[in-house]
Amino acid sequence: MIRTIDLSAFAFKDRNDPATTQGQSDRLAAARSLVDACHSLGFVKITGHGLSDGEVDEAFGWLKRLFDLPTEEKMKAPHPPGPMPHRGYSGIGREKVYHLDDVKKLETETGGNGNVSDELRKISDFKESYEIGSEHDDQQQNIWLPDDVLDGFRTYFSALYERLDEVADMILDAIGVGLGLDEEAHAALMALHSNRHCQLRLLHYPAIEKDMSDSVFARLPAHNDWGTFTLLFQDSNGGLELMDPKTKEFIHATPEKGALVLNIGDMLQRFTNDYFISALHRVSVPGPDVIRDKGVPARYSIPYFIGPKPSHTIASLPQFVTADSPAKYEPVRFDEYGALISKYQYADGEKEKEN
Ligand SMILES: O=C(O)CCC(=O)C(=O)O
Numbered sequence: 001m002i003r004t005i006d007l008s009a010f011a012f013k014d015r016n017d018p019a020t021t022q023g024q025s026d027r028l029a030a031a032r033s034l035v036d037a038c039h040s041l042g043f044v045k046i047t048g049h050g051l052s053d054g055e056v057d058e059a060f061g062w063l064k065r066l067f068d069l070p071t072e073e074k075m076k077a078p079h080p081p082g083p084m085p086h087r088g089y090s091g092i093g094r095e096k097v098y099h100l101d102d103v104k105k106l107e108t109e110t111g112g113n114g115n116v117s118d119e120l121r122k123i124s125d126f127k128e129s130y131e132i133g134s135e136h137d138d139q140q141q142n143i144w145l146p147d148d149v150l151d152g153f154r155t156y157f158s159a160l161y162e163r164l165d166e167v168a169d170m171i172l173d174a175i176g177v178g179l180g181l182d183e184e185a186h187a188a189l190m191a192l193h194s195n196r197h198c199q200l201r202l203l204h205y206p207a208i209e210k211d212m213s214d215s216v217f218a219r220l221p222a223h224n225d226w227g228t229f230t231l232l233f234q235d236s237n238g239g240l241e242l243m244d245p246k247t248k249e250f251i252h253a254t255p256e257k258g259a260l261v262l263n264i265g266d267m268l269q270r271f272t273n274d275y276f277i278s279a280l281h282r283v284s285v286p287g288p289d290v291i292r293d294k295g296v297p298a299r300y301s302i303p304y305f306i307g308p309k310p311s312h313t314i315a316s317l318p319q320f321v322t323a324d325s326p327a328k329y330e331p332v333r334f335d336e337y338g339a340l341i342s343k344y345q346y347a348d349g350e351k352e353k354e355n
């Protein structure tokens with residue numbers, strides 16, 4: 001079962017004054033539970049994060065309006081070829097999500113000559129997405145729909161980015177408190193979050209109709225997120241599954257009103273030298289029998305990916321490297337790591353390079 005941790009002691013400082021003894025002990029208890037949950041599974045549900053149900057419902061209202069637009073309207077903000085900049089709209093099946101191990105295997109099998117990208121796309125992802133970053137990102141500019149297509153879209157989502165960024169900062173701070181880090185280590189932890197380099201992703205997995213039971217497609221294959229951690233809001237239809245690292249079984253993240261799902265990403269795994277494990281997760285498609293019987297409803301989700309600035313080098317914190325747990329990772333630059341992982345995300349980028 002996925003644990004649910006209430007972080008209101010951190011989110012509502014006015015109600016839980018950190019200067020008081022009660023405020024201090026409430027914060028410490030919540031932070032320790034959070035760390036404990038991240039340590040044992042690598043994912044957790046969080047309530048009391050500061051976003052009201054109304055705010056979350058409003059965000060999903062925007063997603064519905066966005067993805068209900070005709071394709072030619074959505075294509076007025078097209079994601080460019082290649083993985084960077086990772087911004088704008090990607091139509092159904094365009095972006096491919098995969099596990100790095102699958103890529104390594106295919107690269108070995110083909111001796112680097114075969115078309116890994118085509119192989120990965122034999123089963124395409126039945127989803128469409130829209131990627132948004134900070135308006136102050138110095139490396140990737142946002143690609144917005146013109147205002148006459150969806151009035152207020154840009155204003156709304158650039159504000160939501162900033163709002164989620166505050167939540168991310170609060171959660172990272174809580175993790176530091178829960179880990180009992182000293183000032184220097186806490187600062188190193190907080191550097192795993194750059195306000196200008198996070199990513200807000202809007203996702204729509206269309207309904208799978210009964211008559212589609214003969215087609216083979218994925219929604220989102222099992223993968224790890226490569227940043228620090230990810231916060232995810234999902235609609236009431238569910239579908240997200242995360243792997244328990246001990247039993248290797250996938251656990252369904254049952255939707256819970258008011259709760260977001262946090263999953264640890266590769267950078268926090270490396271920073272903690274495996275004290276936190278990056279959570280393998282997926283959105284699966286039920287078998288043909290289920291589809292034939294009743295189909296699968298559409299799913300909307302909003303992940304927010306937290307990461308450091310691209311040039312930041314992530315090294316394991318010395319206190320996590322011990323005789324019992326020797327160093328497992330070389331320091332790595334975040335942008336170099338990301339480039340390795342996202343290489344085949346957009347087939348057109350690879351083709352462009354070949355030509
Ligand atoms: O839609 C979901 O629930 C999962 C999204 C996700 O894992 C991703 O975009 O990396």
Ligand SMILES: [Fe+2]
Nearest residue numbers: 223224225281
């Ligand atoms: Fe993910």
